[in-house]
Amino acid sequence: MGPTTRAGRRAAHDAYDRAVPQDRQVTIITVANRAGVSKTTASDALRGSGRVSEETRRLVTDVAAELGYVPNGSARHLRRARTGTIGLHLPEVLPRSDYYMSFVFGAVQAAADHGYDVTLLTSGSGAGATAERRPRVDGLVLGDPLAADPVVEKLMSSQLPTVTCERYPGPGDPDGIVWSDHGAALRELLDHLAAVGTLRPALIVPGDESDWAASVHRTYRQWCTERGVVPLTRAVPFDANADATSTVARNLLTDEPGLDALIAAPTSAAATLLPVIREAGRRVGDDLLLASCVDGPAMRFADPAITAIDVQPREAGAACAELLFELLAGAVAPGVERLHPIELNIRESTRRRNAP
Template sequence: MKQVPTSSPRRPTGPVAPATLADVARGAGVSKTTASDALRGHGRVSDATRRAVLDAAVRLGYTPNRSARTLRTSVTDTIALHIPEFLTSAEYYMSFVFGVAEQAARAGLNVTLVSSGRLPQADGLILCDPMPDNPVVDQLMSAGRPVVTAERYGGEGQPAGVVWSDHETALTELLEHLRARGARRPAFIASDTTADWALTLQRTYAHWCAGRDVRPLLRKAPFGSSPEVLRGVVGQLLAENPEADAIVCAADGAAAAVLPEIRSAGRVVGEDLLLASCVDSPAMRTAEPPITAIDLKPRRMGAECVRLLCEILAGQARRGTARTLAIDMIVRASTGS
């Protein structure tokens, strides 16, 4: 008998249809809504469920169709970030931007930087240290998109959410630390800006001095001043007030920048003059001596702003939500530790 050769059934040779969100949901054993929330980093999804959905998406080769989703829901999966251009060289703001970018990536969002009042397509905005006299900030605040601010906004419009730090408590703790180290005439080099944190620091210093019968030694420098300008301010302060036994600098990097001027005045940091900063940075940690500073946690601040904006967009946090980011004083040798 002639044997009939056996063969396997033929498989379709056409292109394989791409995996859909429904495929991912079935693969993870969850609903489409849960799968969507897990992939975008939204919603109240447990870590175990999120991992199951992500594993299913990778296994199935799922790629979200952003264009189709945008047409259906008017969602761009993009958030806009505004930082005034003259601030972008500061260490704090660069760390803040990285925090925003990292958290946005986890949520499946793109980030676009905004340098003018013209808003690109975006679901919401994050404004870092918004100043009420900045016309670009005014335009963005009234653009009709949910806005989350890093630090409070002193203008007329109200953001949808704010993440802020208690600078009053932190500076008071720092001034009390200097007093415990023997300082009786601390000076404060303020930033000449209308940002809420800067005004809060000035008010706190004045209040602290009034409460301890200390005559204030307050000097202002333009925000973003060059090291030469800062040194000039400190040099003049020490020449006119030789009794000053401590200096607190508000701006990022200022305390390290003025070290040469302090030495030129014949003062020894950590001994007859204490030095501290309201903003910690690598420059404070690597200075000689290392400088006591307040750690504002800028990377975490950026991430928390994105997290709050996502929750507001998803309806999980009410508009007007304000959250506090804890900040810490780091004591180093510049204050005689």
């Protein structure tokens, strides 16, 4: 049973004890009455605003604690013209789930620290009262906004303060951007591969709907040009499942016998390629190096462990929320960009290369 019955609501009020909470919700007036002060003073005392003597302040907070007073969010937000809530949108990409899960938890954590709630906005909301469903939030965090996503498009044009994780490839700019230098990290990875003797590294990467994929792709081509290497890439859909990725990899291995290293960009894609590679008669970490652009449990615990770029999703989520709060507080000006550090973890799968 949730709430107990609401019968007896009209129970006789003792005219002398004005503080009887009966079974009604305990409001700030309950607290004020019990403490023998006005609601204004109670409010000021609890929030540390206005001018209240230390003595009264303590009294009021004690009474509030005793009564178990919890301020009514709706009333507060109505008065303050804020909702105390931020919206979080993520592409619904299950194969990428551990990344986004971490991201979510980071954002929620940061929001909680600021007294904010996080509500989730999915792309699948569809049908319902579309007009009605304008999100009632103070601001938005968009994780990996895709160019094609209609929900993202709508949110981006919603007049709400918005922070994106990675740039938005579509029209319009968010008020804040948290981004990581995937290009630099990938370059480091490519240099490392070259250093251990790789001559023809190939790249499996999603299309350019996401800024992350686009910059990975771009960097790869640049690096190839600089080094005089013939680029070798295969595109997969952003939400490609392991099956699609495997097929692509299989073809790549068959068609390009000169291939000596494989970089699978999508989260956890690299791990699912291990069987494919083995089937093709290649040995990972030996005559074929393997790496991923997104680290995760699957990389760390694969056999052999796979070199990958740790993009620190949890911290990224938190950073996005933090930046949004600073924007909401006016502490930073719109248009700000913030760099989120990532790092390359070199593991067995690329330790050294042996000729086939």
